[in-house]
Amino acid sequence: xxxxxxxxxxxxxxxxxxxxxxxxxxxxxxxxxxxxxxxxxxxxxxxxxxxxxxxxxxxxxxxxxxxxxxxxxxxxxxxxxxxxxxxxxxxxxxxxxxxxxxxxxxxxxxxxxxxxxxxxxxxxxxxxxxxxxxxxxxxxxxxxxxxxxxxxxxxxxxxxxxxxxxxxxxxxxxxxxxxxxxxxxxxxxxxxxxxxxxxxxxxxxxxxxxxxxxxxxxxxxxxxxxxxxxxxxxxxxxxxxxxxxxxxxxxxxxxxxxxxxxxxxxxxxxxxxxxxxxxxxxxxxxxxxxxxxxx
Amino acid sequence: xxxxxxxxxxxxxxxxxxxxxxxxxxxxxxxxxxxxxxxxxxxxxxxxxxxxxxxxxxxxxxxxxxxxxxxxxxxxxxxxxxxxxxxxxxxxxxxxxxxxxxxxxxxxxxxxxxxxxxxxxxxxxxxxxxxxxxxxxxxxxxxxxxxxxxxxxxxxxxxxxxxxxxxxxxxxxxxxxxxxxxxxxxxxxxxxxxxxxxxxxxxxxxxxxxxxxxxxxxxxxxxxxxxxxxxxxxxxxxxxxxxxxxxxxxxx
Amino acid sequence: xxxxxxxxxxxxxxxxxxxxxxxxxxxxxxxxxxxxxxxxxxxxxxxxxxxxxxxxxxxxxxxxxxxxxxxxxxxxxxxxxxxxxxxxxxxxxxxxxxxxxxxxxxxxxxxxxxxxxxxxxxxxxxxxxxxxxxxxxxxxxxxxxxxxxxxxxxxxxxxxxxxxxxxxxxxxxxxxxxxxxxxxxxxxxxxxxxxxxxxxxxxxxxxxxxxxxxxxxxxxxxxxxxxxxxxxxxxxxxxxxxxxxxxxxxxxxxxxxxxxxxxxxxxxxxxxxxxxxxxxxxxxxxxxxxxxxxxxxxxx
Numbered sequence: 103x104x105x106x107x108x109x110x111x112x113x114x115x116x117x118x119x120x121x122x123x124x125x126x127x128x129x130x131x132x133x134x135x136x137x138x139x140x141x142x143x144x145x146x147x148x149x150x151x152x153x154x155x156x157x158x159x160x161x162x163x164x165x166x167x168x169x170x171x172x173x174x175x176x177x178x179x180x181x182x183x184x185x186x187x188x189x190x191x192x193x194x195x196x197x198x199x200x201x202x203x204x205x206x207x208x209x210x211x212x213x214x215x216x217x218x219x220x221x222x223x224x225x226x227x228x229x230x231x232x233x234x235x236x237x238x239x240x241x242x243x244x245x246x247x248x249x250x251x252x253x254x255x256x257x258x259x260x261x262x263x264x265x266x267x268x269x270x271x272x273x274x275x276x277x278x279x280x281x282x283x284x285x286x287x288x289x290x291x292x293x294x295x296x297x298x299x300x301x302x303x304x305x306x307x308x309x310x311x312x313x314x315x316x317x318x319x320x321x322x323x324x325x326x327x328x329x330x331x332x333x334x335x336x337x338x339x340x341x342x343x344x345x346x347x348x349x350x351x352x353x354x355x356x357x358x359x360x361x362x363x364x365x366x367x368x369x370x371x372x373x374x375x376x377x378x379x380x381x382x383x384x385x386x387x388x389x390x391x392x393x394x395x396x397x
Numbered sequence: 398x399x400x401x402x403x404x405x406x407x408x409x410x411x412x413x414x415x416x417x418x419x420x421x422x423x424x425x426x427x428x429x430x431x432x433x434x435x436x437x438x439x440x441x442x443x444x445x446x447x448x449x450x451x452x453x454x455x456x457x458x459x460x461x462x463x464x465x466x467x468x469x470x471x472x473x474x475x476x477x478x479x480x481x482x483x484x485x486x487x488x489x490x491x492x493x494x495x496x497x498x499x500x501x502x503x504x505x506x507x508x509x510x511x512x513x514x515x516x517x518x519x520x521x522x523x524x525x526x527x528x529x530x531x532x533x534x535x536x537x538x539x540x541x542x543x544x545x546x547x548x549x550x551x552x553x554x555x556x557x558x559x560x561x562x563x564x565x566x567x568x569x570x571x572x573x574x575x576x577x578x579x580x581x582x583x584x585x586x587x588x589x590x591x592x593x594x595x596x597x598x599x600x601x602x603x604x605x606x607x608x609x610x611x612x613x614x615x616x617x618x619x620x621x622x623x624x625x626x627x628x629x630x631x632x633x634x635x636x637x638x639x640x641x642x643x644x645x646x647x648x649x
Numbered sequence: 650x651x652x653x654x655x656x657x658x659x660x661x662x663x664x665x666x667x668x669x670x671x672x673x674x675x676x677x678x679x680x681x682x683x684x685x686x687x688x689x690x691x692x693x694x695x696x697x698x699x700x701x702x703x704x705x706x707x708x709x710x711x712x713x714x715x716x717x718x719x720x721x722x723x724x725x726x727x728x729x730x731x732x733x734x735x736x737x738x739x740x741x742x743x744x745x746x747x748x749x750x751x752x753x754x755x756x757x758x759x760x761x762x763x764x765x766x767x768x769x770x771x772x773x774x775x776x777x778x779x780x781x782x783x784x785x786x787x788x789x790x791x792x793x794x795x796x797x798x799x800x801x802x803x804x805x806x807x808x809x810x811x812x813x814x815x816x817x818x819x820x821x822x823x824x825x826x827x828x829x830x831x832x833x834x835x836x837x838x839x840x841x842x843x844x845x846x847x848x849x850x851x852x853x854x855x856x857x858x859x860x861x862x863x864x865x866x867x868x869x870x871x872x873x874x875x876x877x878x879x880x881x882x883x884x885x886x887x888x889x890x891x892x893x894x895x896x897x898x899x900x901x902x903x904x905x906x907x908x909x910x911x912x913x914x915x916x917x918x919x920x921x922x923x924x925x926x927x928x929x930x931x932x933x934x935x936x937x938x939x940x941x942x943x944x945x946x947x948x949x
Contacts, residue, residue, distance in 0.1 A: 109845035116758060119750035120767055126814065127770045130777070130785060137788075184676025192673055195456045202677065208937050209684045211868075212930065213875025215902050219909065219926050220687045223694065227914065244683055251680070264493035267451055268555070272506035272562050273483025275662035277669030282505070287496055298776070305778025308877040308902075312909060348780045349878050352787055361788065368781045375776050383769075479662045 131372065138369025141362045147370070150320070151347070156359040160367050162318045165334055166235070166341040170314060171304050173239035173337060178246050179296065183285075185247070186254020191280055210248030214309040217245045221313035233340040238314025245309050246299055253295030257288030290389035294382045301378035305371055307345035315340035316350055344371055401467060401565040402427040402596045403448065408462035408472070410443050410452065417443045419620040420462070425566070430588060430597045432607035432628065435617030436643065441600045444617070445568050448598065449485040450478050466565075483510060486559030486567040486595075491575045492551035494543035494558070499526075499535050502543045502554055506562040521561050529557035530587055549580025556587060560595070567591065569599040573606065585610050604644055608632050616640045688930070695927025698724070698920040709924060715888040715904070717918035724921050728890045730928065732900040735805050736880060737873035739894075740812035741820075745866050747813070748820030753850060756828040768825075775818035783882030786811035791883055800895035803885035808900070811879050816869035823865030827858040827947070860947035864940055871936035875929065877902035901925045 149159030189206070193199040221241030231237040261284045269279040285292075318341055321334045328335040342350070348367045351360045402425050410418035418440040425431045433441040443452065450471070452458045464472040471481050483506075495502050503522045512518055522539070526532040531553045535546070543554055552572060559567060569588075573581040588597060588610045601607050607614055608628060615625040616639070624631060624640045635641045698704045704724050712725020751771065755763030790810055795802030831854060839849040855862075885897025886907055905922050912919040 105845050105848055109847040112847035112850070113758065116750045116754050119747055120754040120763070123747060123751055123817070124767065124770050127774055130774075130814075133785060133789060134781065181676050181679060184673045185680050187669075188673035188677040192670060193677075202681065204937075204941075205681055205684050207941075208934065209680065209687075211871055211875075211933050211937055212684075212687065213877065213902065213933065215875065215877035215905060216687070216691060216926055216930055216933075219905070219923070220690060222909070223690050224686065244687070247680055247683070262493065264489050264491065265495065267454070267487070268489070268493050268495065268558075269505075270454070270479075271449060271451065271482050271485070271487035272509070272559065273479055273481075274506070274509050275479050275666050275669075277665050278509060278662070280669065283495055301776050305776075305780070307778070307780045308906070311906065316910070345778050345780045348784055349882070352780075352784055352882055364784050365788075368784050371778055372781055375778060376773070379773060379776050477663075479666070 134365070134368050134372050137362075137365035138367075138372075141366030142369060146366055151363070152357055154356050156357055158357055158359070158363060160344060160347060160363070160370065162321050162334075163342055163344045163347040163367070164370065165321070166314070166318060167304060167343040167345070169334065170235055170238055170242070170310075170341060170343055171300060173235060174242040174246065174303050175296075175300060177239055177243045178250050178299075181243065182247055182250025183254050183292075186251040187258065187280055189251060190255040190258040191276070191284075206248050206251055209244070210252070214245050214306060215311075217241055218309040218312045220244070221309065226313060231338065233313065233315030233317075234338045235314055235341045236337040238310050238341065238343075239337070241309045241313040242303050242306060245306065246303055249299050249302070250296070253292055253299065254288075256295070257291035258284055260291055261287045290386050293389065294386035297378050297382035297385065301375045301382075304378065305345050305375055307343070307349050310343055310346050311349075314343060314346070316342050316346055318342045402429075403464065403466045403566055405444075405448070406463040406465065408444065408447060408460065408464060410440070410447050411459045411461075412455070413457040417620055418447070421620075421622050423615055423622065423625060425596055425598050426613075427565075427596045428592055428594075429612040430592050430599060430610050432611035432614045433598065433600045433617060434602075434604060434607050434614060434643075437602070439617040440620040441617040442570055445570055445598060445600050447472075448566075448568055449482050449487055450476070451482075451487065453478065483562050484564050484566065486562070486564035488552070488555050488559060488567065488569040488572045490571040492548055492555050494546070494551050494554050497543060498540045499543045499546070499554060500539040502558050503561045506558065510562060525557040525561040526554075528560055528591070529553045530583065530590070531557055547580070549576050549583060552576060552580065552584060553587065556584075556591070560591070564595065566596045566598065569597065571600055571602055574602055581606075604632075616643060618643075691923065691926055691930050694920060694923035695930075696924075698917065698924040702917045702920055704917070704921065704924075709921070713890065717908075717912070717921050722917060724917075724924075726901075726921075726925055726928070728888055729899050729901045729904045729925060731890050732805065732808075732884065732898045733874055733902065733929075733932075735898075736808040736812055736884070736900055737870045739805065739809035740816055740873045741866050741870045743809060743813035744817045744820050744869055745862075748817055748824055748865065748869075749862065751817075751821045752824035752828050753854075755825050757846065757850065757854075771818045771821050774814065775822075779815065779876060779879040780882075782811050782815055783879035786879065786883040794895055798895045800893060801885065801897060802895065803883055803897050804891055804893070804895045805884065805898050806894035807883040808880045808898075809894075811883055812873040812876060815876065815879065816873050819869045819872055820862075820865040823868065824858070824862050827861030827865075828854065831857060858947075860943050864943045864947065867936055867939050867943065871933065871940075874932055874936070875902065877906050881906045901929050905929075 146159045147164060148161040150162055151160060152158030218241060221237055225231050225237040225240050226233060265283055265287060266279055269283040319332055319339055322332040323334055325333040326335055327333050330336060331339060344367055348364050351364050404424040406422050408418060408421045409416060421444055435441050446452045447460050448464060452460060460472055462472065463470045495505060500522055503525050504518045507521050508518060523532060526535060531550060534550060546554060573584045585606065591597060611628045614628040614631040616623045618639055624635060624637045632644055635644060699706050709724045709726050711727055712723060713727055714723045714725045715728060716723040751767060755767055786807060790807050791802040794807055835853060836849055839853045880900055881903035884900060884903055886899050886903055887897035888899050891898040905925055909922055
């Protein structure tokens with residue numbers, strides 16, 4: 103076989119494989135949307151699930167997912183920003199810092215099921231939070247924190263050194279320089295990364311099985327007192343999220359329309375994650391343009 | 398206001414184990430412009446960045462020797478670097494305005510240092526822009542992004558920004574080397590104006606510029622000061638062979 | 650009388666500096682404390698099977714039968730270990746060539762089209778939640794395998810296919826970065842000698858980027874190894890070593906997922922699951938160190 107023929111064959115294989123990957127994603131999305139979209143209705147999105155009858159919805163699960171995402175992000179963002187700022191601006195260049203870097207890397211590769219087990223042991227049992235939104239949010243924080251740290255570091259490292267120096271040369275403190283000059287410039291990178299991280303949190307299930315729990319009390323959506331046990335806002339109630347719900351009805355769903363519900367819920371999940379993705383892209387581009395634009 | 402200068406005594410700068418600046422002792426007088434010239438890599442920028450302790454940011458960078466402002470050696474560990482830098486302005490090679498409005502670029506420093514009053518800030522912004530010969534061009538668009546200005550305007554904005562916090566000394570690191578000739582001459586005019594109020598130390602590649610703007614000139618070579626004298630002497634009657642070779646363009 | 654160097658004013662910046670330093674230090678301390686307590690708790694629970702309940706480590710690692718509630722109680726975790734390794738290695742074997750092709754396409758063949766379409770597609774694949782992969786695997790791949798191959802369709806093959814799609818983005822992204830970072834002169838030199846594109850890729854690009862490609866593959870295997878729900882949904886969950894790829898099997902993660910909720914804390918059966926978690930965690934560390942080792946090599 104001549105080199106030219108080999109080249110042609112190899113090129114066609116590579117092009118074909120790339121096409122196949124696009125097809126797989128298209129097929130995947132198409133399958134989920136075609137199977138799921140038909141099942142999505144206002145009723146489906148708002149009503150409570152049924153255990154053995156058909157016609158159950160995903161209302162509470164959807165609410166739980168959103169609320170849990172919110173709780174997680176308000177814990178993760180300040181912690182992740184702080185730790186990221188430390189790593190990028192304060193950490194001295196020495197062995198200890200390298201050790202910390204290794205630790206962050208290890209934490210980021212710990213499987214989420216392990217994070218869930220850790221949450222079960224420490225948050226649910228030891229601290230006595232029980233299966234609750236709060237325990238779930240903390241477990242997701244553990245799961246998400248290394249990513250947030252990396253995003254912050256990346257963002258701060260993208261700030262030109264002259265910007266930092268200009269602020270310091272004016273006699274501004276390091277902290278003020280970080281918060282008023284560097285963070286605003288790093289914002290597009292941090293924001294984009296955070297939204298993608300939020301998408302990951304929204305779809306996470308394994309870390310939640312044993313922390314936020316696999317059931318939801320009958321929520322009373324007219325009770326907004328965060329301390330009452332049936333209030334949706336109570337952070338110490340168990341809460342099954344959308345992703346956990348999909349897993350549960352697939353493995354032990356008794357309702358006759360379990361498959362349709364799973365498809366509908368998957369479609370909702372995928373659409374949300376896609377929305378996060380597009381929002382991140384769009385916002386990243388928009389902010390980039392705004393910061394570099396000539397007004 | 399009594400004018401303040403600064404001086405260094407046996408200042409050496411090391412990057413890990415490489416010595417970039419060797420035992421430099423120089424005296425910068427108030428209301429004068431001192432130019433630091435020399436070929437690239439001769440240590441003049443490193444030296445300049447040591448004067449406001451900006452090299453503290455670089456890991457593995459060690460500075461020994463003394464830097465005196467009045468009766469204080471600021472190269473001592475107990476120096477409050479943040480307060481110190483307020484008194485030493487700095488201008489970089491490439492204009493680096495903050496990604497903020499023109500107004501905010503100037504008001505940012507003074508507001509941090511305690512001027513909260515809107516009127517007082519407006520006053521400072523106008524004064525600083527006037528001093529930097531930028532007021533006429535920008536007074537109608539103070540709240541537009543500073544990044545929309547031309548390179549030369551941005552550099553003058555950076556100068557305005559540094560004088561807004563009322564420093565005694567301004568360090569300039571090749572402030573015109575990234576600019577076109579017209580902008581360059583504007584910056585040079587500005588330097589001549591500013592020296593009435595400040596002690597200016599300027600690093601430059603351009604010997605004509607050094608000759609035009611400075612009162613005294615120090616010639617750096619491989620980390621050492623070869624010759625330091627009045628600018629006229631340096632350019633017309635250098636005492637050292639190396640200086641002569643450099644200014645006549647034989648190397649560098 | 651000379652005025653002092655620092656202007657006479659309160660020094661808010663000193664307090665501010667302190668606040669910033671302490672705040673960021675607390676954040677990083679929280680992170681470090683978390684990882685240490687995670688390792689400590691998982692390890693102490695996982696080890697108590699051996700030290701408190703007296704199960705033999707070797708028996709657990711090599712035993713073929715898992716019957717923690719049985720009589721006698723048996724804790725042979727080899728089927729799970731086998732399941733985890735076979736699914737993740739097989740997944741990497743599928744995904745690695747695909748990822749390499751995709752990255753060559755994006756860097757060498759059609760950079761513009763690749764960056765514009767293929768890259769977003771691959772990033773989207775990374776964003777899809779694992780339960781959705783599990784659901785699609787269960788409703789598309791498993792029935793397909795059931796029709797085409799003997800058996801129930803569930804098993805290592807189904808798990809590996811689902812995992813291969815999940816780890817494709819990891820492998821592709823790292824391979825793409827490595828290819829794009831290759832010095833231009835290297836390839837041009839080869840072209841100048843009259844080599845075809847494929848010869849250049851095969852003889853120059855592949856060997857030079859090999860450590861980086863391996864990094865991507867190991868990261869992919871690590872992710873596949875730790876993935877729980879997507880695998881659990883399609884693998885069948887029978888606790889034995891299967892005789893074919895299309896026969897029900899189990900992994901470490903699927904066993905933990907399924908049984909953790911059904912055993913009481915503190916019992917042997919429960920502790921044994923923690924031992925599985927410990928194995929999983931130790932494997933994670935091994936993967937991290939392999940990646941570090943490879944990264945050091947690719948820098949040279």
